[in-house]
Amino acid sequence: MAVAQKAGLAGFWGNYLARRYTYFTIGFILFSMFVGLLESFGVISNQGIGYLFLLLTLAMYAGIGIMSRTKHLDEYYVAGRSVPAIANGMATGADWMSAASFISMAGTLWLLGYDGLAYIMGWTGGYVLLALLFAPYIRKFGQYTIPDFVGARYEGNRARIVASIAAILVSLTYVTAQVVGVGLIMSRLVGVSYEVGVVVGLMGVLVCSFLGGMKAVTWTQVAQYIILITAYLIPVTMLSLKLTGVPIPQLMYGRAISEINRLETEQLGAPTYTVPFRDVPSNASLRTSLGELNTKYNLGLTIPAATSDASHKGQPWNFLALMFCLMVGTAGLPHILIRFYTVPSVKESRKSVGYSLLFIFLLYFTAPAYAAFSRWEMLANVAGKPVSEIPSWAANWTKTGLLNITDMTKLEGVDGAKPPAWAATLIANKSLVWTDANGDGKIQLGDFVAADPNDATKGGTAGELSGTAVTAKKVDGILQFPELAIGADLVVLATPEIAGLPYTIAALVAAGGLAAALSTADGLLVVIASAIAHDVYAKALRPDAPVANRVRLGKIMILVGAAAAALLALPRLALIAQMVAWAFSLAAASFFPIILLGIFWKRANGAGAIAGMIGGLVVTIFYMYMNYTNPHFNVLGISHLGSGLFGLITNFILTIGVSLATAPPSNEIQRLVESLRLPTSDDSMRSSGPSPVH
Structure with missing residues (x-):
C-alpha cells in the first residue's frame, strides 16, 4: 500500500x-x-x-x-x-x-x-x-x-x-x-x-x-x-x-576543423589544433595566480620564471x-x-x-x-586586423583579466611603473627592457631596429623598449593570432x-x-x-x-x-576546469x-x-x-x-x-x-x- x-x-x-x-x-x-x-x-x-x-x-x-x-x-x-x-x-x-x-x-x-x-x-x-x-x-x-x-x-x-x-x-x-x-x-x-x-x-x-x-x-x-x-x-x-x-x-x-587547419597553416605555418598530446606540465597556473595576487593585493610575491617539462x-x-x-x-x-x-x-x-x-x-x-x-571565428575575423580597430568586446574582457592583446603597440603611453600583467612578466624575465629615455614615466615606442638582422631570436629595439621579446611582428600594430592571450574561461562567454x-x-x-x-x-x-x-x-x-x-x-x-x-575563490588559483x-x-x-x-x-x-x-x-x-x-x-x-x-x-x-x-x-x-x-x-x-x- x-x-x-x-x-x-x-x-x-x-x-x-x-x-x-x-x-x-x-x-x-x-x-x-x-x-x-x-x-x-x-x-x-x-x-x-x-x-x-x-x-x-x-x-x-x-x-x-x-x-x-x-x-x-x-x-x-x-x-x-x-x-x-x-x-x-x-x-x-x-x-x-x-x-x-x-x-x-x-x-x-x-x-x-x-x-x-x-x-x-x-x-x-x-x-x-x-x-x-x-x-x-x-x-x-x-x-x-x-x-x-x-x-x-x-x-x-x-x-x-x-x-x-x-x-x-x-x-x-x-x-x-x-x-x-x-x-x-x-x-x-x-x-x-x-x-x-x-x-x-x-x-x-x-x-x-x-x-x-x-x-x-x-x-x-x-x-x-x-x-x-x-x-x-x-x-x-x-x-x-x-x-x-x-x-x-x-x-x-x-x-570547422578543416577551416581551422587551413587558417592555422596560413597564419602559423602548420596546424596545431588537431595535433595530439601537446599539453605538458608547466607552472603557468602558478605564475598567473601569483601575478593576480600581486595585482589585486599588492603582495610583492616573487613570480618564478616560466618553465615546463616537455x-x-x-x-x-x-x-x-x-x-x-x-x-x-x-x-x-x-x-x-x-x-x-x-x-x-x-x-x-x-x-x-x-x-x-x-x-x-x-x-x-x-x-x-x-x-x-x-x-x-577568431582566426578568420579577429586575427590579422589592426590592433587599433579591435572592437569594444576586447576592452570589456580585458578588464576581467581573461584577455590580453600582447602586441607591443598596446604599451604606447602606458605608465611604465604599472605595466599590464603580461608585460610585467616579460620585464621580470628580462626579455623586455624599458628605458625611460625622456624621464616622463610613460612608455614610448618607435621604429623597430633588429639587434641582429640574421638572428630574429635576439629581438631588437622599438623606441624605449628593447629585448628578445621585441620583434618586428610584435610592434607592427597588427594582431597576430599568438598575440591573443585568451583564458579558457572567456571563450564561451565572449564568443x-x-x-x-x-x-x-x-x-x-x-x-x-x-x-x-x-x-x-x-x-x-x-x-x-x-x-x-x-x-x-x-x-x-x-x-x-x-x-x-x-x-x-x-x-x-x-x-x-x-x-x-x-x-578561496578570490585568488583564482587556476582555471575553473583545472x-x-x-x-x-x-x-x-x-x-x-x-x-x-x-x-x-x-x-x-x-x-x-x-x-x-x-x-x-x-x-x-x-x-x-x-x-x-x-x-x-x-x-x-x-x-x-x-x-x-x-x-x-x-x-x-x-x-x-x-x-x-x-x-x-x-x-x-x-x-x-x-x-x-x-x-x-x-x-x-x-x-x-x-x-x-x-
Whole structure:
C-alpha cells in the first residue's frame, strides 16, 4: 500500500512538474525574444539587458527556494525520496554540468585542441561507470549521505568521520571553482567587480540551499538545466548558421576543423589544433595566480620564471591519466552520488542515470563544436586586423583579466611603473627592457631596429623598449593570432560578442553560465553541510540530538561553507576546469576505491578503508602541490590534474592490504554486502517517511 502511494505521488508530481516546467521553458524563450526586440529597437542598454537576465533568474531561484522551504529531515537531505527519474535526471545534469562544463570545457578545447578531449571522454565515461557500478547499490542502501554508507559498511564512526573530511575537502575544492565562475559571470553580465560578483552570486545560492536543502536544490536545478542548455545551444547554432549556412553545429564540426587547419597553416605555418598530446606540465597556473595576487593585493610575491617539462611531449600518459581520473572521480563525487538517494526506488535510480546521460549528452556533444566554431571565428575575423580597430568586446574582457592583446603597440603611453600583467612578466624575465629615455614615466615606442638582422631570436629595439621579446611582428600594430592571450574561461562567454551576435545572446549565455555554476554550488554546499551536521554532529558526536538542531546546524554550515568558498575563490588559483579536475582527483583517490570494494568485496573492513582514504588523499595532495609548483616533478609527464591516479592506486593497495592483515567485518556486514548486490530486491520500503520538527 505504501509503495503504491509513493509511486502514485511520484507520478502526480511528474505530470504536475512536466506541465509547470514546460510553461517555464516557453516563458523563458519568449522573455529572451522580447529582450532581443527591445535591444533591436534601441530601447535598452547592454547593462540593462544584463540586469534583466540577472534579476529574472535570481528571482526565480529564490522563489523556488522559498516555496520549497522545509523542516523535514528527509526533505532537507534527500528531497523526500520522491523525485521522478526524469526530474532527477535533469537536476543531476545541472548539478553535474557545473561552471567547468558550461564555461571552461569548450574554452579548454579551444586552447588545447585534441588534448582537451580528455575532459569530454573522462566526464562522460564516468557516468557509465556510475550507472554500472554504484547508482543502484547506493540507492538500495537508502540513507542520507556517502559518509553514511561508509560508516555503516565499514562499521564505525572513525571511518565515517574520515569520509566526512574527504567529502568536505572534495566539495570545497569543487565549489570554489563554481564561485570563481559566478564572479566572472557577474562581473561581465552587470559590470560589477569580480569580488562583488562573488558575493551577489552566492546570495542566490544561499536562498535555495539554506531554506529548503536538497528539496529546494532539486527543483531549482531542474529550472537551471533548462536555462543552461538553452543558453548553450542558441549561440553556437547561430554561429554555425553564420559561418556555414547550416544551423546544426554538431554536423558541421568537420567543416570547422578543416577551416581551422587551413587558417592555422596560413597564419602559423602548420596546424596545431588537431595535433595530439601537446599539453605538458608547466607552472603557468602558478605564475598567473601569483601575478593576480600581486595585482589585486599588492603582495610583492616573487613570480618564478616560466618553465615546463616537455620530456614526454607526444606521449599519451598525461592524457590518459587525466581522462582516467575524471572517469573514476565522477563515480566518486559525493554530491552526484547522493542524488540517487532522492528517487523512490532502485529502478528509478537506474532510469535516472539514463536520463542524466541524455541531458548531459546534449551539452557535451556540442562543446567540441562550440570550441571549433569559436576558434574559426577568431582566426578568420579577429586575427590579422589592426590592433587599433579591435572592437569594444576586447576592452570589456580585458578588464576581467581573461584577455590580453600582447602586441607591443598596446604599451604606447602606458605608465611604465604599472605595466599590464603580461608585460610585467616579460620585464621580470628580462626579455623586455624599458628605458625611460625622456624621464616622463610613460612608455614610448618607435621604429623597430633588429639587434641582429640574421638572428630574429635576439629581438631588437622599438623606441624605449628593447629585448628578445621585441620583434618586428610584435610592434607592427597588427594582431597576430599568438598575440591573443585568451583564458579558457572567456571563450564561451565572449564568443557571442566576438561573432557580432546581439548582446541579448551574450547575456543569455552569461545567465546560462550562472545557472550552471549556481546549480552545482547548491548541491556541493548541501554535501558540506550534511557532512558536518549529519555525519559528524548527529551520528558521531550527538546521536540523540533533536531533528531541529540538526537542520539548524546544517543551515549554519551552508553559510560557513559559502563564506569559505568565497575566500578561496578570490585568488583564482587556476582555471575553473583545472580546479574541478583537482576535485575529481581527490574524489578518485578517496571515495572510488572504498565504495567499489565496499559493494563488491566482503572482506574490506574499517581499518583498511581508513588507511586507504588517508593514504590516497595524502599522496594525491603531495603530488598535486609538488607538480603545481615545479612541473619537473612528475611521473611520465603526468601533471597535477591527473594526480588522483597515484592516490587511487595507494588507496586500493592500503585498503586491501590492511583489510587482509586485520580481522574481517562482522557477519552482519557481510550479509549487508550480499543484499546490496541483489537486483531483484527493491528498497522502496526501506526508508521511513519525513521526520517533522517538533
